[in-house]
Structures are given as structure tokens and as C-alpha cells.
Amino acid sequence: MAKTHVTMTINGQEVEALVEPRTLLIHFLREQMLLTGPHIGCETSHCGACTVDMNDMSVKSCTVFAVQANGANITTIEGMAAADGTLSALQEGFRMMHGLQCGYCTPGMITRAHRLLIENPDPTEDEIRMGIAGNICRCTGYQNIVKAIQYAAATINGVPFHEAAE
């Protein structure tokens, strides 16, 4: 059971590595690439804490083998802010709207919402809720997460956002 040579672009950087075929992408990212932003919540494809962006799709990296991501373009939460540290509109939205409490779900939420807003830059509240339905938060009750995403959408669309966090 030989190791497989893989190359990927992760957060804009080309990487190469040897992986065992059974290595899950989340373990590869956390343990071999030392990117501990994507979290392991359930490890059973339910919670979305491990969500990363792979070839323009939000995927649960606990349910993808690293070998399947050979050649892929991957963005994790570590790749969301600008190089100079300026937060993305979503990160700013989560900060301003108190979109997190313990923060465990946050990397997955932001990474998922990132793809949602690319596909649908002006979502309704319902579209936001259905769009993040694969991500579980045990703390916030989702209210402020939805507002954080609305804040980011408003920022991206250049319109003011007047609602306050709850």
C-alpha cells in the first residue's frame, strides 16, 4: 500500500506531499500541512466544522481523501484574509455582528459562506439559512451568523447594513 505523491494549491501556495490513500483531507491539512483552522467536529460528515473550499466547491474535508484532492485548488480559513492581514468582508461581518461565541464552527461557517456569496452575492435570509444548513453551531442559535453573512453581502454589494447584532 504505497504512499501516493500529491500536489495541491493551498491558499495560493503550491505544495507537494506523500500521503497514504486512506488519509482524509482534514487530517492531511491539519497534521501534514499544519493548517489547524479547519476543525474536526463530528468526523461523520454532519457538522461542517471541517469545511474547506476545493475547486470552487464547499466540501467537508473529513469526507474526502487527500488523494482525491490531488491537483486541486484549496482554500481554508487561513486563506481568507488579505496578505496584509486585512479581514475579508465575511470575517469582518462575523466580528461586527458577533457571529461566534466559542468559535469552533466559525472556520467552517466562514468558508462555506464564502462560496455561498460567490454563487449568490445577494441572498435572502432563507437562502442563507439553507446555504449554511450543512454547518452546525452549538452556541449562537444562528441568528448572528445569518446577520454576519448579511453584513458581508451588504459590504460586497456596497450598500450600508443597519441591523445590530442580537
Added chain:
Amino acid sequence: MIPGRFDYYRPSSAQEAVALLAKLGDEARPLAGGHSLIPVMKTRLAAPEHLIDLGGIADLRGIKVEGDTVVIGAMTTQHDLLTSKLIAEHLPIIPETSALIADPQIRYLGTLGGNVANGDPGNDMPALMMCLDATFTVLGAGGERTIKAREFYLGTYYTALETGEIVTSIRIKAMSKATGYAYEKLKRKVGDYATAAAAVVLTVSGGTCTSASIGLTNVAETPLLAEDAAAALIGSSLDKAAIDKAVAAAEAITNPAHDARGTPQYRTKMAGVMLRRAIARAMTRAHG
């Protein structure tokens, strides 16, 4: 949760994939979107020694129309089905169903081929494929054959596929614009398999139901084609008596497991409720 060890292959053609499956034998499995297979590998309920990833086979993905038939490649994802103009136009009941499967992340990777080949009665696409009288094109080392969805499901995780065969495409006759349709699914939350679900397509002419087809999800060891229920609708004016008769006929063929979703009695009744709702919604969409 770490799966057992396996060797990984990524062929670039379907021929190459089935040649590998033939060579490697019983311990080899195709890998599609991985969202049924990887979870069972993590719990070691499955421990294949060889995985043949179909993800590198471009020919297996895509949607086209051939005459009156829509041909969907096995590796077409739920997300592809949800965003395809061709599917929206010719088979709108498919995206209605896809939207009720799992969650956005899973729909980016989960494939139609994997959903129909998996053999889990909880999957939503098989009952829909039976309802739509889909045909699966299947390739093995010995060549190609076709299998009707209505003859494909033999038991839980037991299908008409022979070892080493893969589903390459799914062929479905396009629905006419006048066809009424609905997929109704009861689930406890987003990402849950159905407590019970029903797929209905029907046509109406001058107030009389001229054709009807009904599939039921997750209320028996296999998806069900509810033929007597459909027969109760055909020729009727879709009045309450006919619908009551159809619901009773559908409930009569269910045999659901007792699980966290409820008792067999409850799930049977819910199959009836889902069918009743699906018929009502299909009626509002049928023209003629």
C-alpha cells in the same frame, strides 16, 4: 475515525475502470462522491482493499438530450442537477428532489450514479428513478447492458449490478410540460434520510387522470414502485375517493424498519401523508 488501508486508482476512462475492477476482483470498489462509501469505511463496515476513483473520468459527467430522452452521466453531482437548465426544463422533479438530499457540501460531491447504485433504501433518487421509469446503462469487462430502475433494486444494498460493473449513465424520458409532479419528503432535519417520501408524476386530460406513477422512499427494504396506488388514480377525476384508495394501496405495500425515525406504523402512515401531499401538489401543476 480512520478507514482501513487500501490502494487507490484513478483511471481516466470507464473502460479502464472496469478493466481494473475485473482484475482486482471482489475486494475492489468504485468511488464516486464518497459520501456514502467513506462514512462506512470510517466505521469499518466496509474495508475495500482497492478503490477505483471514477472522479477522473470526464465522460461520466454531464447532461445531454438525445431525442426525447435526457441522458445523465453517472458522475453528475446533485449540485450539477440543481443548477442545470436542461434538467430544470425537461425533468423538474429531479432538482426538487436533489434539494432535499443531504446538505450543500454533500450535494457538491454526491453523484446521481452513486445515489442510485448504493442500494440504500434511504437514498432518495432510486424511488424517483423507478417513478420516472429510468434506465441505467451499465458497463462491465464483458461489455455494456441496460437495466431498468424498476428491476434494479433487489434488497438492501443488493442490486442487479454484477461485481465489477459500473453504472455509466441514467436515461430518462423528458417530462411533457403538461405533466404534474412532486417529491414530498418527511425528515427530521436538513441532512436526514426520509422518515418517508413519495414521488408522483401524473397527467390529466379533460379533468380525468390519464397516467400516474408513484415511487416511495425508505419505507421498505428497497425503494417501491406503488403500481396499485397509481392504478387507483388513473381514470379517476383525482377526487377524494380515488386519492384515499391510492393512499391505502401505497400504505399496504410498505414494510418500514423500526428506527429512530419512528415505528413501522408511524412511517407507513407518513408514507400515506407524503403521497397525499405529493398528489395534491402534482395536481396543481398538471395542465390539460
